[in-house]
Amino acid sequence: MLNVYKIREDFPILDQQVYGKPLVYLDNGATTQKPLVVLETIDKLYNRENGNVHRGVHHLSTITTENYEAARDTIRKYIHAAHTHEVIFTHGTTSSINAVAFSFGEKYVHAGDEIIVSGMEHHANIVPWQMLCERKEARLKVLPVDETGDLMLDKLEDLISDKTRLLAVTQVSNVLGTINPVKEIVEIAHAHDVPVLVDGAQGIQHEKTDVRDIDCDFYVFSGHKIYGPTGVGVLYGKEKWLNEMPPYQGGGDMIKKVTFEKTLYEDLPLKFEAGTMNYIGAIGLARALEYLQKTGLDQIIAWEKALLDYATEKLKKIPGLHIYGNSKQKASIISFLIGDIHHYDTGMILDKLGIAVRTGHHCAEPLVESYGITGTVRASFAFYNTKEEVDVLYNGLMKVVEMLS
Amino acid sequence: MSIQEIQDEIVEEFSVYDDWMDKYNYLIELGKEMPPIDPMYRTEKYLIDGCTSRVWIHADLDQEGKMIITADSDAIITKGIVALLIRVLSGHTPEEIKDTELTFIDKIGLKENLSPTRANGLFSMIHQIRMYALAYYTKQQSAKKD
Numbered sequence: 001m002l003n004v005y006k007i008r009e010d011f012p013i014l015d016q017q018v019y020g021k022p023l024v025y026l027d028n029g030a031t032t033q034k035p036l037v038v039l040e041t042i043d044k045l046y047n048r049e050n051g052n053v054h055r056g057v058h059h060l061s062t063i064t065t066e067n068y069e070a071a072r073d074t075i076r077k078y079i080h081a082a083h084t085h086e087v088i089f090t091h092g093t094t095s096s097i098n099a100v101a102f103s104f105g106e107k108y109v110h111a112g113d114e115i116i117v118s119g120m121e122h123h124a125n126i127v128p129w130q131m132l133c134e135r136k137e138a139r140l141k142v143l144p145v146d147e148t149g150d151l152m153l154d155k156l157e158d159l160i161s162d163k164t165r166l167l168a169v170t171q172v173s174n175v176l177g178t179i180n181p182v183k184e185i186v187e188i189a190h191a192h193d194v195p196v197l198v199d200g201a202q203g204i205q206h207e208k209t210d211v212r213d214i215d216c217d218f219y220v221f222s223g224h225k226i227y228g229p230t231g232v233g234v235l236y237g238k239e240k241w242l243n244e245m246p247p248y249q250g251g252g253d254m255i256k257k258v259t260f261e262k263t264l265y266e267d268l269p270l271k272f273e274a275g276t277m278n279y280i281g282a283i284g285l286a287r288a289l290e291y292l293q294k295t296g297l298d299q300i301i302a303w304e305k306a307l308l309d310y311a312t313e314k315l316k317k318i319p320g321l322h323i324y325g326n327s328k329q330k331a332s333i334i335s336f337l338i339g340d341i342h343h344y345d346t347g348m349i350l351d352k353l354g355i356a357v358r359t360g361h362h363c364a365e366p367l368v369e370s371y372g373i374t375g376t377v378r379a380s381f382a383f384y385n386t387k388e389e390v391d392v393l394y395n396g397l398m399k400v401v402e403m404l405s
Numbered sequence: 406m407s408i409q410e411i412q413d414e415i416v417e418e419f420s421v422y423d424d425w426m427d428k429y430n431y432l433i434e435l436g437k438e439m440p441p442i443d444p445m446y447r448t449e450k451y452l453i454d455g456c457t458s459r460v461w462i463h464a465d466l467d468q469e470g471k472m473i474i475t476a477d478s479d480a481i482i483t484k485g486i487v488a489l490l491i492r493v494l495s496g497h498t499p500e501e502i503k504d505t506e507l508t509f510i511d512k513i514g515l516k517e518n519l520s521p522t523r524a525n526g527l528f529s530m531i532h533q534i535r536m537y538a539l540a541y542y543t544k545q546q547s548a549k550k551d
Contacts, residue, residue, distance in 0.1 A: 345481050
């Protein structure tokens, strides 16, 4: 079993007090904390090894370029992509999805076509498709979610038509914690020649991810949600799509030859990396992934599952507490409300007790509103959280009940 | 009492609480005691949508030309702070309200509730009150000219 107390030594931020109480950080769905090895890498890069990638002939530029391209390969291995050039760096999940919505949409989506998303998507996996549909006079269709918080897969076949150009679905719901059967979804979609984008923003940090096994056409995630730096993300795309899709941003580094008459674009992956990328973020992200592998993904997953089970049982003991999302397949995310106590009030009181949770609609308004509520309290656990912290949350919630009922 | 005097009074009241919990309990009490807004104003039109809690607000002029503010929130702590804001501002002239500086929030240690995020709608609520004040003030000025 994972030694969580030892792990916590790698995350200096966790060891502090908030309003005189030890910090209990349970907002890992929003962003995760960074291990020392990532912080030290960023520090070293800015202090000793900073030069712009792909540009200079000088020493610093050369080593940064080497580190950056090595980071790309680390990420390829982590998600089991076939080729390193299928890994594109972006600013995060949102920019990855927008890139696909623009580039793929530009080439393959026309008036009357359809895009399918699921009813449990984050706004980042809804709005770019809506914008595309508006631009192209296409239609957005929604795969519904059932009471338990699972996707109604039996409805998928009926939803797909010969007009469907793409299906975009999340690997893990940021509100309900549901782990979606993405492999099965891809299988169904592919049987109708519909490519699939999987939003891994809440999935990759909780699950072993093999894009070739899932067989998805696109896979996107953010660095900062998997213990890496902010402002860097990944767009994985199958080579055949990325080669066909036009670039979505023009600028430096993405070109082979520029004249005022015509510009020739670079090959993959640079075709999609216009301008100076967050190369230090990318290298930091690679360090984070190496750290996770060294810690052991199996152990991490097992500990998070233990935390989820322990927390679920514990929270159920609180009178009037209702959990939203009760799928059999769940990542360590628990959304809940206590009676008619407002999520904001709960969050404010927990904050004063040093406990960080997220409150509100979690950027998934359509899903949250489908339950007839304005929001939930969400506790999302990482492998550095302890059972003692779950107990602190439980006691905090009992205090909330005492103050507000 | 002037706006400043009421602010000072609230700061004085809160000075007896040295624990956040007492402060919050007091806010919760204020929230529970606040008379509800007229249902006709608890609608989309008067809603200030926060990311987390929501605030409804409406302001009218009484016969003496003073602004009467009523408001509501779906979160009880937010509602408590709303009650304090109403106590400070409601019943004063638009001219007084539009230029007033709200110093008590910081002094009673509730600044984090008023950060310019979309979180609870309070920041936007204060902005909205100033807009009401400015609009009524302009209206009063032009009425004087006529």
